Amino acid sequence: MSNVDVVAESGKQMIVITQIFDAPRDLVWKVYTDPKLLPKWWGPKMLKTDVERMDVKTGGSWRVVQQDPEGNKYVFHGVYHDVKPYQTTRTMEWDGMPDHVLLEAIKMEEMDGKTKVTNNTVFQSVEDRDGMVETGMKDGVNESYDRFVELLKELQK
């Protein structure tokens, strides 16, 4: 099993991402849910990331602004449907494509001392899903994974 697995079945409106981290679940959960740590791992390193709001609780809202070297801004936002121990379900919308919302469910399981994170994201249409895949999402997922692993190492020093 690879450490990062991205499955986007043809004709479906879903993406399932599985990631395995060689770290305790509590720490992986902390990194995922701490607004101060998010800019260190979320998305490509070349983007500057500001967390304007990230209220990780049931009914909370979140809003993240990313900026590229040319100053272009990319705004992502949504609400947390629920937050339970080691799992969150939230909505997400990118302001560049308004009214195309997705629903992301994350679950963390312990597995032989490692942590398996499953991300199940559903889109409002197959076209929305395919659009996301075509942005080069896989590279983005891999880069985020690498940054996350680096951060875990730093925090475990």
Place this chain on the structure above:
Amino acid sequence: MSNVDVVAESGKQMIVITQIFDAPRDLVWKVYTDPKLLPKWWGPKMLKTDVERMDVKTGGSWRVVQQDPEGNKYVFHGVYHDVKPYQTTRTMEWDGMPDHVLLEAIKMEEMDGKTKVTNNTVFQSVEDRDGMVETGMKDGVNESYDRFVELLKELQK
């Protein structure tokens, strides 16, 4: 075109419901979004419906409890991802099947003096979607539609 149309394509994880109401859009919007009116039309008439919370605004939460004649309770809840003029996007979860969340987008358009309401609901899996269809959802949609039409007539008297 029929006044109520339910499309659940095989193999997809989506249901699209279209309803046409012979009433102005402002009134249809009011009925859809008024917590005091919801018990008069949402779901089967045989259930007693209590709106515990229904804060129809971006980031708001909602929680509705239905009770059958035997006293069994059915709790539905979620958050509003966004609310704009004549459209809402929200999450929904039934407590009887926890961790199976759906994302419902409603849009209202004016059409020859009538109002067309499109409900696009996506599920986290094809199985979840099929499960919903098998509950006899179509009858439920038709009954809600009939109750909604009755209520519109009352309000227009």
